[in-house]
Amino acid sequence: MKSILAYLLLFAVATANAQDRYQAAMKQQVGLLDSASTFNPASLNALSNTFERIANAEQTQWLPYYYAAYCLVNEAFMTQDKTKVDPISDKAALLAEKAVALKGADSELSCLLSLIAVSRIAVDPMTRGARFGTESAELLEKAKAQNPENPRVYLLQGQNLMFTPEAFGGSKSKGKELLNVALQKFTAFKPDSDIAPRWGEAYTKELLKMNP
Amino acid sequence: MYKLFLPLVCLLFPLAMQAQTVVAGKVTDARKKPLAGVNISLVGSYDGATSAKDGSFSFTTSEKGERLITATLAGFASIEVKADLSSSAPLLLVLKETVNELKMVTISAGSFEASDEKKNTVLKPLDIVTTAGANADIVSALKTLPGAQQVGEKEGLFVRGGTGYETQTFIDGMLVRNPFTSGMPDFAARGRFSPFLFKGTTFSSGGYSAQYGQGLSSALVLESIDLPERSSYTMGIGSVGPSVGIDKLSKDKKKGYGFEMDYTNLWPYFKIMKQKQEPVVAPEYLNASGNYRIKTSKNGMLKIFVMGTAGRFGFKGESLEYPGSKEEFRLNNQFVYTNVSWKESLGNGWKIQLGTSYSTNRDRITMDTLGKQPEPTRIKTRQDLSQFRAVLSKNLGKFSVLRLGSEYQYGTEASKFNHFEADFVDSYTASFAEADVYITPRFVGRLGSRYEYSSLLRSPNIAPRASLAYKLNAKSQVALAYGEFYQKPEPQYLRFDRNLGYMRATHYIASYQHISQFRVFRTEVFYKQYRDLIKTVPSYSNNGKGYAKGAELFWRDKKLIKNADYWISYSWLDTKRDHLNFPYEVQPDFAAEHTATLVYKHFIPDWMLNLGATYTFATGRPYYNPNRPQSEFMTDRTRNLNTLGINVNYLTTVGKAFTVFVFTMSNVIGNEQQYGWRYSSDKMRRSMVGPMAPRFFFLGMFMSFGIDRRQEMIDRQ
Numbered sequence: 001m002k003s004i005l006a007y008l009l010l011f012a013v014a015t016a017n018a019q020d021r022y023q024a025a026m027k028q029q030v031g032l033l034d035s036a037s038t039f040n041p042a043s044l045n046a047l048s049n050t051f052e053r054i055a056n057a058e059q060t061q062w063l064p065y066y067y068a069a070y071c072l073v074n075e076a077f078m079t080q081d082k083t084k085v086d087p088i089s090d091k092a093a094l095l096a097e098k099a100v101a102l103k104g105a106d107s108e109l110s111c112l113l114s115l116i117a118v119s120r121i122a123v124d125p126m127t128r129g130a131r132f133g134t135e136s137a138e139l140l141e142k143a144k145a146q147n148p149e150n151p152r153v154y155l156l157q158g159q160n161l162m163f164t165p166e167a168f169g170g171s172k173s174k175g176k177e178l179l180n181v182a183l184q185k186f187t188a189f190k191p192d193s194d195i196a197p198r199w200g201e202a203y204t205k206e207l208l209k210m211n212p
Numbered sequence: 213m214y215k216l217f218l219p220l221v222c223l224l225f226p227l228a229m230q231a232q233t234v235v236a237g238k239v240t241d242a243r244k245k246p247l248a249g250v251n252i253s254l255v256g257s258y259d260g261a262t263s264a265k266d267g268s269f270s271f272t273t274s275e276k277g278e279r280l281i282t283a284t285l286a287g288f289a290s291i292e293v294k295a296d297l298s299s300s301a302p303l304l305l306v307l308k309e310t311v312n313e314l315k316m317v318t319i320s321a322g323s324f325e326a327s328d329e330k331k332n333t334v335l336k337p338l339d340i341v342t343t344a345g346a347n348a349d350i351v352s353a354l355k356t357l358p359g360a361q362q363v364g365e366k367e368g369l370f371v372r373g374g375t376g377y378e379t380q381t382f383i384d385g386m387l388v389r390n391p392f393t394s395g396m397p398d399f400a401a402r403g404r405f406s407p408f409l410f411k412g413t414t415f416s417s418g419g420y421s422a423q424y425g426q427g428l429s430s431a432l433v434l435e436s437i438d439l440p441e442r443s444s445y446t447m448g449i450g451s452v453g454p455s456v457g458i459d460k461l462s463k464d465k466k467k468g469y470g471f472e473m474d475y476t477n478l479w480p481y482f483k484i485m486k487q488k489q490e491p492v493v494a495p496e497y498l499n500a501s502g503n504y505r506i507k508t509s510k511n512g513m514l515k516i517f518v519m520g521t522a523g524r525f526g527f528k529g530e531s532l533e534y535p536g537s538k539e540e541f542r543l544n545n546q547f548v549y550t551n552v553s554w555k556e557s558l559g560n561g562w563k564i565q566l567g568t569s570y571s572t573n574r575d576r577i578t579m580d581t582l583g584k585q586p587e588p589t590r591i592k593t594r595q596d597l598s599q600f601r602a603v604l605s606k607n608l609g610k611f612s613v614l615r616l617g618s619e620y621q622y623g624t625e626a627s628k629f630n631h632f633e634a635d636f637v638d639s640y641t642a643s644f645a646e647a648d649v650y651i652t653p654r655f656v657g658r659l660g661s662r663y664e665y666s667s668l669l670r671s672p673n674i675a676p677r678a679s680l681a682y683k684l685n686a687k688s689q690v691a692l693a694y695g696e697f698y699q700k701p702e703p704q705y706l707r708f709d710r711n712l713g714y715m716r717a718t719h720y721i722a723s724y725q726h727i728s729q730f731r732v733f734r735t736e737v738f739y740k741q742y743r744d745l746i747k748t749v750p751s752y753s754n755n756g757k758g759y760a761k762g763a764e765l766f767w768r769d770k771k772l773i774k775n776a777d778y779w780i781s782y783s784w785l786d787t788k789r790d791h792l793n794f795p796y797e798v799q800p801d802f803a804a805e806h807t808a809t810l811v812y813k814h815f816i817p818d819w820m821l822n823l824g825a826t827y828t829f830a831t832g833r834p835y836y837n838p839n840r841p842q843s844e845f846m847t848d849r850t851r852n853l854n855t856l857g858i859n860v861n862y863l864t865t866v867g868k869a870f871t872v873f874v875f876t877m878s879n880v881i882g883n884e885q886q887y888g889w890r891y892s893s894d895k896m897r898r899s900m901v902g903p904m905a906p907r908f909f910f911l912g913m914f915m916s917f918g919i920d921r922r923q924e925m926i927d928r929q
Binding site for chain 2 (some may be wrong): 021025042045046049050052053054056057081082083087088090091124126127130131134165166168169
């Protein structure tokens, strides 16, 4: 009897320990995303790899896949040689799909998929702008329906409007309005946990500062 | 108690219990080149590393013993190796590249492709629309590519010493009869099909696939668009008339329909800009088309396209035969084209493609020398073509594919010249088999053969085709092509002599191309042998012959000048032929020895302005001067051709509509363009063949209203 109790206790401790280990590792890696020194293609790639390793080891957690894809899409944006973008975005999409399979429909994941669509425009803006611009906008509408309080929806919508030429439906002023909405939502936003997506506030401020 | 305590300690203080092991090593590709960014991972743990620039990696782990280590990198096959962690020997990992579209060799000899879907193409569909001087006409845009001649007096693509008749147009695999608007003799007419209808355009200047036949020189293969990206309405108004269009995509994105209509009237333009000939019937055209596309399954798609055109014009000009008199030419044309195609994946690597098409073209022509002939000449012609096509394809192994197909065409030609009638009917069947065999991903061979039978010629032919391509490195490849091509003689000869046989051409092509992100370089040399060409003198026969050989260069650069894109084409052509009434082999009147074009496109993002210019040069072409003895047949040359076309596009928004203002002008410098000379039958007078006016300009505005959610979203703000 004693020993059964002991093993039950052991199991609980083991689970808690694994959970702690996951939380701790994730917290440490997610923390790296707050540092500006992470934002270069090589570091983002390495960080994505780390998240992917955690994801593969855990197998049931969607967040490591989410962050692995998020790092890659940022790498895609920062990659100068645009011929290299498609393979990176392809991999990001693959990881994002894994996250969707684990988590289901989610506002943060719709935002991520929208970012991936935008990353593909730069390869050939003239022929890809219409297709991926539309896809990105549709995904953001979906993200908004899934959680209207998600500040990243408004940040990305605002960013898209700012960087789309006016002749194709962009607007600096409307983009700024949306960024301001995003700022309000950021102040009200409470992440689900200390490893849940919370990025974007500083970037929103930066965008607003760049376009007074 | 001990029993319990010990494992607890192990669990709670694993670091205290287990020593850290360092795992280090290097990752390279099969050629020992270090690979960076490889994710090395100890299976079941978080431990691992990303390889550095020199391929090296190192990480610490508390795991022990023999464990699985994986290495993954996009573009390479992942590997899994067993490694003994206690061993201090560095791990040497080798990753093999996976083959993707970009790394694979493609059949390239003789063909220029414009596609959004495929990578490694020389052009994009947008390039066809934005080429200055082309006025959004597919054929005019393709004339800026090597291999095409600058023939301005006849419609069609004159490729590598071939006539315009030797180039056939195919839409979704099916032959198009009358792809050009009916025009006047000595004036080239526009193509009937808008470039916006197609997602892919392949211009083959020779050695093309066994899937297509009946073109001695070249094939223009057009692939219609699938579903639109989003719904939209379009409206346009230009100096030649208005246009409207709807393109609707269903909510589930599985079906869509479209309708387009445009009306062109050149009367106001001709009132302002004087033409060589005086219009007596306002040149006007009404064009309407509709399409319906539905996804029948995950891979299946049904497309229906219907188009109808009605046009008429009349011109009055100086008579060459009767000085001081006027000659009139009036034409009425109706054209209907339908195309239904269906494709589906049958599973197990099999795919099917079925298509049917019907077209009818009617022309009524009146020619009159005013006050001279007792009665005007009246010509009525009608061409009908019905066809069916079925193609089965099967994937063989990873990359290779086998295609088997059959087609049937039933064509009728009716013509009435005053009271003289000449009609004929032809049932044409063809079958082909073709295989793209990838010996390695870098080396492909395409072998095919085509069997054709024409009931009119009462004879079959077998046309073998072969193509090889080898990829030298990531960016460059070499290719060779060979093919036999047969074509029925032109209807005007078949009408009078039913004993004629196929004309025949044999192509040999060698090419080299280098494609990088911003640059394309291509060069080709070719030799083409013509046999069994039609002779009309001394009597109708297949005794004509000829050859064409040449070298071509193409260079495109999007990097040298910021926001600019330019390409240069050069063609050298040496061709002679003995056909029709030629006394012996000479350079024909549709062939120039040197042709060069420069296409320049410049985008100014701050002003949303697109500027384009196309400069064309061609050396003089031969023309027939009846005052020369037969020994000097076709020895005269026209003046060299020099033209510059420009276009300006301004992109903006008007209200809620994306709007583009377009201005285009052909031959800005106003050079005289000599296409040839015509002589009166008494050889006393001659007149120059050239365009209706030195210049043509167009001013227009096109508006597009998106009706998708993106638009709503923008509007709501």
